[in-house]
Amino acid sequence: MTTAWTxxxxxxxxxxxxxxLSGCSTTxxxxxxxxxxxxxxxxxxxxxxxxxGRPAEDVDLGVEIxxxxxxxxxxxxxxxxxxxxxxxxxxxxxxxxxxxSILSEENTALVKHYAQVLMDNPxxxxxxxxxTDERGSPEYNLALAEKxxxxxxxxxxxxxxxxxRIEVISFGEEQPAALEHTEEAWTLNRRVEIKIH
Amino acid sequence: MxxxxxxxxxxxxxxxxxxxxxxxxFMLPTQAQARxxxxxxxxxxNALPIAIVPFAFNGAAMPExxxxxxxxDLRRSGKFKxxxxxxxxxxxxxxEEVDFEQWRPLDVDNMLIGKVVDMGNDRYxxxxxxxxxxxxxxxxxxRWSNIPGKQLRQIGHLISDLIYEELxxxxxxFNTQIAYVTLKNENGKRRYTLEVAxxxxxxxxxxxxxxxxxxxxxxxxxxxxLAYVSFEKGRSYIIVQSLDGKYRETLASFSGINGAPAWSPxxxxxxxxxxxxxxxxxxxxxxxxxxxxxxxxDWSIETEAAWAPDGRSIYFxxxxxxxxxxxxxxxxxxxxxxxxxxxxYNANPEVSPDGRYIAVVHGQGGFNIGLQDLQTSQxxxxxxxxxxxxxxxxxxxxxxxxxxxxNDKGKLAIVSPDGKTSQILxxxxxxxxEPAWGPFLNR
Numbered sequence: 001m002t003t004a005w006t007x008x009x010x011x012x013x014x015x016x017x018x019x020x021l022s023g024c025s026t027t028x029x030x031x032x033x034x035x036x037x038x039x040x041x042x043x044x045x046x047x048x049x050x051x052x053g054r055p056a057e058d059v060d061l062g063v064e065i066x067x068x069x070x071x072x073x074x075x076x077x078x079x080x081x082x083x084x085x086x087x088x089x090x091x092x093x094x095x096x097x098x099x100x101s102i103l104s105e106e107n108t109a110l111v112k113h114y115a116q117v118l119m120d121n122p123x124x125x126x127x128x129x130x131x132t133d134e135r136g137s138p139e140y141n142l143a144l145a146e147k148x149x150x151x152x153x154x155x156x157x158x159x160x161x162x163x164x165r166i167e168v169i170s171f172g173e174e175q176p177a178a179l180e181h182t183e184e185a186w187t188l189n190r191r192v193e194i195k196i197h
Numbered sequence: 198m199x200x201x202x203x204x205x206x207x208x209x210x211x212x213x214x215x216x217x218x219x220x221x222x223f224m225l226p227t228q229a230q231a232r233x234x235x236x237x238x239x240x241x242x243n244a245l246p247i248a249i250v251p252f253a254f255n256g257a258a259m260p261e262x263x264x265x266x267x268x269x270d271l272r273r274s275g276k277f278k279x280x281x282x283x284x285x286x287x288x289x290x291x292x293e294e295v296d297f298e299q300w301r302p303l304d305v306d307n308m309l310i311g312k313v314v315d316m317g318n319d320r321y322x323x324x325x326x327x328x329x330x331x332x333x334x335x336x337x338x339x340r341w342s343n344i345p346g347k348q349l350r351q352i353g354h355l356i357s358d359l360i361y362e363e364l365x366x367x368x369x370x371f372n373t374q375i376a377y378v379t380l381k382n383e384n385g386k387r388r389y390t391l392e393v394a395x396x397x398x399x400x401x402x403x404x405x406x407x408x409x410x411x412x413x414x415x416x417x418x419x420x421x422x423l424a425y426v427s428f429e430k431g432r433s434y435i436i437v438q439s440l441d442g443k444y445r446e447t448l449a450s451f452s453g454i455n456g457a458p459a460w461s462p463x464x465x466x467x468x469x470x471x472x473x474x475x476x477x478x479x480x481x482x483x484x485x486x487x488x489x490x491x492x493x494x495d496w497s498i499e500t501e502a503a504w505a506p507d508g509r510s511i512y513f514x515x516x517x518x519x520x521x522x523x524x525x526x527x528x529x530x531x532x533x534x535x536x537x538x539x540x541x542y543n544a545n546p547e548v549s550p551d552g553r554y555i556a557v558v559h560g561q562g563g564f565n566i567g568l569q570d571l572q573t574s575q576x577x578x579x580x581x582x583x584x585x586x587x588x589x590x591x592x593x594x595x596x597x598x599x600x601x602x603x604n605d606k607g608k609l610a611i612v613s614p615d616g617k618t619s620q621i622l623x624x625x626x627x628x629x630x631e632p633a634w635g636p637f638l639n640r
Contacts, residue, residue, distance in 0.1 A: 099520060099521075099542070134584060135560070135564050135584060136542060136544055136560055136564055136586065137514070137521070137544035137545035138412055138545075138587065138631065139412070139470065139500050139545065140498065140500055140501060140514055140521055140544045140558075142412070142433060142457075142470075142500070143454060143470065143472070143476075143477035143498040143500045144516075146453065146454050146472055146477065147476065147477075147498060150476075168453070169431070169432050170432075170433065170454050172412075174410035174412065174428065175410070181583070181584065181605060
């Protein structure tokens with residue numbers, strides 16, 4: 001995903017927040033979001049070039065090594081757009097400060113808007129995908145990203161969305177929206193993506 | 198706080214494969230995986246001069262230059278300065294060929310001599326003698342017989358281990374392995390590979406390839422299995438896999454995150470982070486019964502368990518005070534003690550093998566590796582590279598391997614706990630991260 005594309009989304013997200021009480025916004029477009037693809041079966045890798053067997057004498061030099069290969073799935077996600085009913089689908093994004101998981105007032109309004117979309121469309125469910133920037137410890141970031149997504153879930157539940165319709169997934173720092181190692185990229189990567197399906 | 202700085206200007210790229218092939222005119226066995234390239238900080242403050250004499254060989258082409266492997270190992274440790282081959286007064290290979298008077302002017306205390314005999318069918322015999330130049334006597338001698346060509350590198354590392362232990366009193370960790378994750382962009386797709394390589398970056402073996410992220414490899418204490426986090430099913434699951442690929446099992450796939458696996462020192466339990474009951478907390482799973490015991494209960498983040506060497510307590514990271522800091526929980530009493538106070542961000546604790554030090558990811562402006570001395574309570578920032586994370590001790594505690602970013606590229610680096618020596622390991626066409634230094638292999 002390019003930074004420019006993400007910036008568009010950022011703007012779209014802010015516009016959505018500003019128009020939170022006035023109905024739908026249109027933030028569709030191609031992206032890396034969307035459904036996860038099924039994995040192909042595990043395949044035993046052929047002919048591992050392992051360190052070989054044990055030496056004949058004197059020392060134990062370790063194990064014969066083979067790897068397993070997981071089939072190459074389709075790249076992440078699929079495009080979002082209008083569904084069959086002509087209803088817009090959304091990919092808004094909630095952004096956070098460094099090491100923060102509390103929603104600002106603006107972000108609360110944004111989440112409230114999508115909570116209302118869910119209330120108006122009871123057949124739909126929502127995926128909340130939490131992310132962090134790359135700084136600091138990857139496992140802490142995995143927990144922090146979940147904390148962010150759960151903070152968004154809490155607001156949605158506060159505005160009436162049933163917990164059962166909300167799925168929280170944490171990607172930690174593993175799926176950055178912007179690949180640069182700059183403050184700007186980090187700002188774009190500290191996010192929760194709201195995916196309504 | 199003492200700041201110990203490694204000067205990146207002193208790094209000099211050493212392409213071991215290229216130089217070997219160039220000098221000796223033979224090809225190394227082809228490897229499917231791109232090897233990690235090592236850059237070594239060329240400062241030798243207090244490094245001990247040592248003579249590693251080229252080994253004699255009775256055949257046409259030696260599959261590996263064992264003396265060079267030993268030379269490189271010792272040099273990378275920062276504690277030894279092997280003399281250039283060209284400066285050696287002679288190249289003896291047998292004890293009776295050594296004229297000690299020749300070696301005295303070089304100001305070396307010790308020398309290694311050896312010979313390799315081709316036994317046919319790609320089998321070799323290796324004799325080495327480690328000599329004390331001043332006392333004019335042999336320190337140790339060792340013979341390996343019937344060794345296949347592809348294991349000669351490991352023989353070299355074993356020799357390095359013997360020398361290191363003889364001269365420092367600390368067991369060498371050259372004959373060990375490291376696990377790490379490479380990330381490559383193949384046709385626009387991110388491709389993750391969990392690999393295991395020798396500690397010098399040679400002989401990389403893929404353990405798992407996946408289009409989805411792989412994180413947090415943790416070695417079993419016997420060095421035969423890895424636990425790790427894989428997103429192959431769309432979210433973080435903990436997997437255990439044997440290095441030979443014959444055993445692979447999902448250990449934790451609860452709702453929420455399944456992360457930060459850490460094998461207990463006795464190999465019977467796995468500490469992990471689960472959020473199935475709310476926020477991220479530390480749990481310990483009995484690997485036989487799969488029974489889970491919840492260790493922490495807090496609304497905040499508790500993650501990154503690291504076992505004390507005695508297995509009786511676990512260090513972990515918690516943001517219960519607002520920012521991540523390291524705490525210790527005693528498993529019998531449940532008592533919790535705060536460990537780190539220096540700065541606003543101390544995460545991912547790793548315990549030194551002797552239990553004295555805790556290495557952490559330390560954030561204060563940038564992110565670097567910090568070292569908390571549990572005996573003196575002193576805290577030092579060890580590294581000064583960019584985006585430093587994922588510290589892991591060598592099994593002898595003499596080195597810390599970590600991940601960092603240099604020139605927009607994820608690399609591994611090695612630093613000594615005193616911050617003096619350092620090395621950088623990188624792959625040519627991708628990022629490398631999430632390192633985990635494996636245990637001692639059986640002698």
